[in-house]
Structures are given as C-alpha cells and as structure tokens.
C-alpha cells in the first residue's frame with residue numbers, strides 16, 4: 046500500500062492494519078522488557094514509589110500469582126517514562142512514517158501504555174470511543190496498538206465498528222453497558238481484528254472499539270500509543286486554564302516537548 050492509500054483507507058474506514066512493523070528481535074526485546082517491568086512493579090510496591098500507580102493489577106486475577114510469584118498485571122501507563130524500550134518504540138521509524146502520512150509532520154505523544162491480557166485472566170474492554178475521555182479538539186487522534194504476541198479472538202483481540210468514526214461522539218462513547226440498546230443493536234456491524242505478532246492496528250479516536258476476554262493459555266500483550274498534531278485545542282474545562290505538556294516525537298524543529306494552553 047502506498048502512503049496515499051494509507052491515508053485514504055484510514056479516513057474512509059477509521060482504521061488501518063500494517064503487518065510486520067516489528068522484527069522477531071524487536072519483539073523479543075519488548076517481551077523481556079515486560080518481564081523486567083513485572084519485577085520493577087514489586088520493587089516500587091515495596092518502596093512506596095509514586096510510579097507504582099502507573100501499574101494496574103488484573104482485577105479478575107486478584108489473589109492469583111504467576112509461577113514466579115509476581116502479581117498478574119493488566120496495564121502499565123506512561124511506559125515512555127519508565128522504560129527505554131517502550132520510549133524507543135513510541136518513536137519507531139516505521140510507526141512514525143505511517144503516522145506522518147495520517148497526521149502530518151509534527152507529532153505529539155498523548156499516551157503510552159502496555160495493555161496486558163494475561164492467559165486465562167485477561168478481561169474484556171467494552172465498546173467505547175477514546176475521544177469520550179480525551180480533552181483534545183478536534184477529536185481526531187490516532188491510536189496504534191502493536192501486537193507483541195499473536196492476537197486472536199480466543200485471546201482477546203480488538204473488535205471495532207468500521208466507519209463509526211464518521212458518526213461523531215456517541216452518548217455511549219464512554220464504556221458501554223450491556224443494557225445500552227444502541228450498542229447491542231450494533232453488534233452485527235462489529236468485526237474482530239486478529240493480528241500477527243509484530244503487526245499493528247492504527248485507529249481514529251472516534252472509532253468504536255473494544256476487545257474480548259482472554260480465555261486461552263496464551264497472553265495477548267500489546268504496546269499502545271496515541272498521537273496527535275499540535276494544531277488542536279486543549280479543553281481543560283471547569284474554568285481551569287491549566288497547561289499540558291506533551292512529548293514531541295516528530296517535527297516541531299526538534300523540540301523535546303510542546304505545551305498546550307488549556308481553554309474552557
């Protein structure tokens with residue numbers, strides 16, 4: 046696919062799948078880093094370090110321990126600031142090359158997260174729209190989820206509603222509840238997005254998406270990043286004119302960070 050087609054496909058469908066972003070060697074390095082972060086979690090817990098809050102245990106595995114005695118984790122936020130491996134991955138040339146065709150040359154990083162779906166215990170993410178949570182206008186960020194293990198229906202891959210980014214922000218854009226008729230009626234529109242290890246799903250922040258449970262004996266771990274261009278408004282809300290500083294991962298004359306002033 047050439048870069049023009051990337052943009053056309055993304056704008057039309059609200060998502061794009063790109064295979065083979067990461068090599069086997071890069072995947073091994075990410076997987077070892079996930080193991081290292083489990084050990085770091087234990088140390089942070091013992092020393093009451095504030096970074097401890099960036100780690101979330103899997104709620105469906107409370108009391109369950111891994112073979113090595115460490116707790117089962119579900120999510121690690123702000124990976125860019127706690128891991129060189131995942132900081133470098135947020136600026137991977139293959140990712141940035143595609144992101145620049147979608148968003149332009151100047152790119153800020155909104156979020157860097159590891160989504161860990163441990164074998165047997167990984168929980169569901171109900172359908173939602175990321176922009177329902179994110180104070181950036183226009184609501185047109187791009188999230189990238191890179192599969193660090195093969196992602197299939199039985200280990201909880203993504204499901205999405207293609208083209209739903211064109212329908213604006215929904216009332217049920219926040220995590221939808223089972224009794225939300227509009228979303229249950231939309232189940233027929235939903236498609237599963239299995240990914241090979243090393244491949245990535247790029248999607249629009251208005252695209253309705255979620256993911257299934259992990260009922261398999263294999264983990265489904267992904268590195269997730271969200272990006273946006275600096276030509277946006279930061280909606281700080283509630284009479285609050287605070288500012289927000291984001292890392293620059295491309296362009297902007299090589300600045301390290303870029304600060305947005307909030308508007309109400």
Ligand SMILES: O=C(O)CCC(=O)C(=O)O
Nearest residue numbers: 160170175254255256267
């Ligand atoms: O990776 C997943 O399973 C879902 C993540 C997700 O939907 C999100 O972080 O918005």
